[in-house]
Amino acid sequence: MGARVSRKPETTISAVLIVKDEEECLARCLESVRWVDEIVVYDTGSSDRTVEIARRFTDTVVEGYWDDDFGAARNRAIARATGEWVLVVDADEQFVGSPHTVRKHLGSGRANFFTIPVGTQVVQPGTIDPPATSVRFFRRSDGQYAGALHEQVVNRPGVRRVLRPLPGASITHTGYSEGPEAMEARFRRNLEIAERELESARDAGQDGHEVAIRESNLARSLVGAGRREEGMELGERVHDGGALPDIAMESFARAMAITAAAHGDTVLARQWAGRLRAVANHPVWADTVLVEISAAEHDPVATLDALELVPTTMVDEHGRQVRRVEYSRYEVWALWKLGRARDVRRAAVRAAAAGVLPGQPYELWEWVGEDGLREVVEALTEDAWQLLGVLCTHVGATEAARNVLDLMARVRPGDLAVLLCARELRFPADLAGLEEAATWSARMRTAGLEEYCTLVALAQDVGTPAPQRARAAALAHFAYGDPRALPALEDALAAVAPEDEAELAAHLDVLAPGLVQRA
Template sequence: MPVSVIVTAGGTTADFQNLLSGLRPTLGLRDEVVCVLPPQRHDLAVKARTQRWLTVVDETPPEHAARWSAGLAATTNPVVVLLDGDTVLTPHWLEPIAAAFDDPTVVAAGPRCHRSLGPQRVRLPPEAAAGIPVFKAYARQWRQDHRGLTDVDRLGPVCVAVRREALERAGGPTLDMPYAELREQGRLVLVESALIAHLGGRQCALRPAPPADAPLLSASLIVKDEEAVIATCLNVLRAVADEIVVYDTGSTDRTREIAREMGARVIDGYWDDHFGDARNRSLAHCRGRWALTVDADEVVGGDPKALRQQLETAGRTLDAFLVHVDSPTGAGSVSVWSPRLFRAAEYRYSGRLHEQVTHRITGEVPQNERTETLSLAHSGYLGATVATKDKVRRNHRLAALAKSDGPEALYNFARAERDAGDPAGAIDACRSGLAANPEAFIRVGLLSILIRCCAETGRFPEANEALAELRTAAREQVTTDQSEIVVRTAEGNHERVLELLRGIPENAFNDLGVEAGRRRLRPFEIISLRATGRPAEAAELLRAELRAGRLVLPLGDIAKVLEGAGSDVAELARLIPEHAVREVLYATRPEAPPLAEAVVEALWERFPGDPQLFGVVVWLAGRLPVNSAIRWSGRMREQGLARYCPLLALAAATDRSARDRALAAAAALELFGDQAALPPLSEALALVPDDQSRAVLKELRALAPGVASAISSV
C-alpha cells in the first residue's frame, strides 16, 4: 500500500540531513514525501529545497497540529506517516509498517522508537546509542529477533502511520494525536520488527512553546467526590497559583460547586480507568508556563513569593522541581520527593496507575532539582481513607489492565499484587519486569519488591540473590540497607538488623525518592530489640512513636511489646494523641475481638463519649461477651443509638451459643425494656439443649430476674 510521509522539519541541520539521507532509500515507487517547514528555520529550508524528490510546504502556523494538517492537505495516499524531523531511520523500517495496513482492521501502526512516549518507547543499551552506525547495526539484529504486531491503546508522537479517512473522522491530527477516537474505529498496533531512534534535542520540531502571555503557574487537580477536603486544599492553593483547574471525573456530591465557589475553573470530565490520561486532560486546560499537580486531599505549604521567584529565574535546562510530599499513615508517614512542578508545555503524565511525569515527546523524566519553597501534606494514605475508597482493590484492577505496557507497568502491577496479599504474583511480575531491561529507577523498584516478597515467603536464597543485584543497581546505600533489613528480620538475624540500623542516618531518602532513614525503619528496630532480649528499650522506642500518633506496628504486636515491659494496651490509650484515635480504631479491624474490645474500652476511659468509638463497637457487637455488651448497650442508648444496641446484635447472632443469645436478649428486655428482644429471646430459648436449660435459667435469674420469673411461670 503506498504511503504519504509527512516530515515536520526540526532538530539541528545535521539531524535533519541524517533523516533525509535515511528516508529516501526506504521509499517505494508510489510513496510521496512532503516536508513541512517551521517558521524562522531558514537553515532547514535550504536543506529541504535541495531535495528534488520531496515537496516543501512552508508559511505554516507555529502549532504543530496545524503543520501536520498542512502536510495532509498536500498529500493524497490513503495511509499517511507523520514523522518528526530529527529521527534516525533504519533500512526496511517502512515496509512492515505499510504492510500492517493490509489488515483492514488496522487504523494506525508505528515502529518501536528510542526516546518516544508511550508503548512505542524502547530503551537502547548504551553501546547501541553511541552513534548512528552502531545503532543501525543494532536495528538489523533487532529486525531478525522481533516479529509480528502487538495491539496497544495508543502510539507515540514521533512516528505514526494512520489511515487518512480514520484520522479525518477522529477530527484531524493533534500534538498528542486523537488515539482514543482512532481506537473506536479499529486496531492500533506496534510493528515489532521496525526500530528507529529519536534524537529529540532542544530544537525538536515537536517541542511546543508556551504562549508569550501565559501566566507563570497553573495548579491542576483531578477529583471525584472530595467535598470533605477540597475547600481546605483550594483555600491555600489559590495564594500560590495564578489559576486553578479542577478536572472532575464524575462527582455526585458538592465537589464541583465548592471548587467553583473557591475560584477554580471546573471542567466537567469523565473517568476511563486511567490516571495519566485524566491528569493530562486537566493539564490541557492549563495556560501557565509551569504546572503544579495537586490532589484534593493535599494542602500546600511553603513560601509562595520565594516559589514564584524560583520559577521566574529557573534556567532552560531545569524542567521540573521535586516537591516534598508527606503522607501520614497509621504507622507513621511516607515522605517522598515527587516531581509535581514542571514546565507545562513540555511534560505530561504517562501510566494508568502511579503515573509519572515524562516528556510529552521523548518519554524521558525531566531534569529536576528539589525545591524548599513548596511542600504538600497528603492525607490519602491514612488507613481509614484507603479502606473507605477501596484503594487497594481499585489499584490492583488498574495495574492489571496496564501490565502489558512494559517494565514500569509491571513494577506497578507488582506493587498492587503485594498490597493485595499475593506475594507470589508480585514475584512473577518483578521477574518479568527485570527481564525487559528496565531503566535504572524501575530496576531498583522491581528488585526492592522482589526482595521483600521473597523474604516474606521464606524464599531466602532468591532474596539474597536479588539483594546482591540491588547492591550494583542502587546509588544510595540506604536503599540496599533497607532491603537487607527486611531479609534479615524475616530470617531472624536480629543482631544484624540492629548493626545495619546503627549505620543509617535518622533521616535519609532511597533511590526511589522515598524516606528510608532510621526513623522510618523504627518498626524493625523495635522488633529486633524485643527479639534480642531488650524489652525495656523496645517499649521506650514504641512509646515515643505512640506519643507522636504513629502506630508503627499492628495492635497485636504493640500489645506484646508493652506486655514484655510489664504494661498493657491501656497504656496505648493513655499515650496516643486525640488526632490519632481514628487510626487506632481502624487498626482494631484485623485483630481478635478481645484485643479490639480492650483497646476500645481503654480509649473510652480516656475519651468518654467519643462517637468514633461506637463504630468499632457496632462492628464487634455480635462477638462481645455478654457483660461487655451490657456495658456498651447502656452507653450507646444514652447517646440515642438504641438501634445499634450490642445486646440485640448478640441476641440475633446465629454463630453464638443459644445460652449467650438468650442472656443478651433477656438483658435487653430487663434493663432497657426493649420489646425488640422478645423474638430473639424466644428463638434462643427454644435452641437451648435440655441438659443446659437449668443452668441457663439460673444465669437468667441472676442477670434478669424479672424476665426469668416470667419464663418460669409459663
C-alpha cells in the same frame, strides 16, 4: 500623569483530587490545601460521605465515573480545573509547606514541571515505603497523565518539559490501612490493569524501556494478587533484561526484596537488596531493606545492627527523607526478643511521639503490656492515634485488639475516632462479650451517639448467634428503653434453638426481669 505600574498576574493554583470512599481522611487533605485558588474533587463512585465532605470545602465536586484507568480519571479531573498550575494530591495525603514559597517558585518561569518529596508519616506497621519524589505541580496547559496503573505526569505533545525540584513543599502520606477484603479487591483490579497495559504496550511496539516498566508493574501486581512465583519469575526476567531505567529499578528491587523476605526466601531477598544498592543514589535505601530482611530471618541482633546503619534523619539529593524512627517496629520487636523490657517501652513511646506506630495492636499488647501501652497511647500523635483505632477494627476478632481500643477509650473518654471504630468490633458470643458491648453502648450514649448503640447493633446482627442477640436486645431495652430493642428481641427469640431456650430464659430474667413474659 503618573507612571503606570505593570503588575505580573497572580499565580493561580488548582488542587486536583480523584477520590472514592475516602470519608475517613478526605477532610484532613482538603484542609491542607485550603490556601490554593481552587479545589477540584473528582469522585469515581463513592458510597459513603465522601461527596458530602468534599462539598464543605469546594463547589467543584464532580460526580464522575471509574473506567479502570487512573491516568484517564486524573485527566478528567484536571479538565475541570481553571488554575494556571495544578497541584495533584490524593485523599490520604496532606500538603506540607509554605504557600508563599510555592507561588514564588511557580511564578519564576524557570520550569513547567516541579517535583516534591512524598513521604509516609503513618503506615501500617511492617509496610514502610521509602520517601520518593513525584511530579505534583505542573502548568495545566503543559502536562497530563499517562498510564492506567502507576500513572505518571507527561508533557503534552509539542511541549518542552523543564523539570525542577520545588523548595518549601512536600506531601505527607497519612493513609490508613486497608482491610483484607479491600486489599484483595485492589490487587485484583491492579492485576487486570497491569495485564491490559502490558498487552497494549507490546501491540503498539513501544520501546524496551516502556515495555520493561509495564512488565515490572505486572510482576508486582501478580505478587499482590497471590501469584507470587509468577511475579518473582517475571521480576527476574525484567532485571536480567536490563531495560528497566535505574529510577524504576530502585523501586522495583525494593519491592521484590521485601516480597521475598516476607515469604521466607531471605537469600533471594538479599540478592534483590544488592541490586537495589547498585542502582540507588544512596546506600541507606538498601540499608533500610536489610533491617526488614533481618527481622524476617527472626534475628534480633542482626536487626539492631542493621538499624545502626540507618541515620536518625537523612535527606538525599532528590529531597527524599529517611528517619530511623519509621523502623521502630523492628527495633521494638528486636528489643523484646532480647528481653530488654525497659528499652522496649522507651523505644515504643519515642516512636509514638514521632507519629509512628511501633507495631500492630496485638503485637503492642504483647510487647509492652497494658501499662506500657498506656504510655504509648498517651504519646501518640493525632494521625497515629486514629490509625491505631482503625487497625484494632481490622483485627477486631482478637481479644488484644479489643483491649487496645478499650484502653484508648479510657485514655480519651468520648473520643469520636475511637467510638466510630468501635462500631466495627465483633464480640464473643458469651456473657463477657455482652459485658464488653454494654460498656461500649454506655460510651456511645454518653457521647450522644445513641444511633450507634453497640447493644442494639449486636441485637440486629444476624451473624451473631440468636441467644446473644436476644440478651443484647433485652439489655438495650431494660437499660435504655431503646425502641429498636423489642423488634430485635422478637426476631432473635424466633431463631433460638429449643435446646437453648431454658438457659436463655434464665439469663433474660436476670438481665431484664419479666421482659420475656410481657413481650
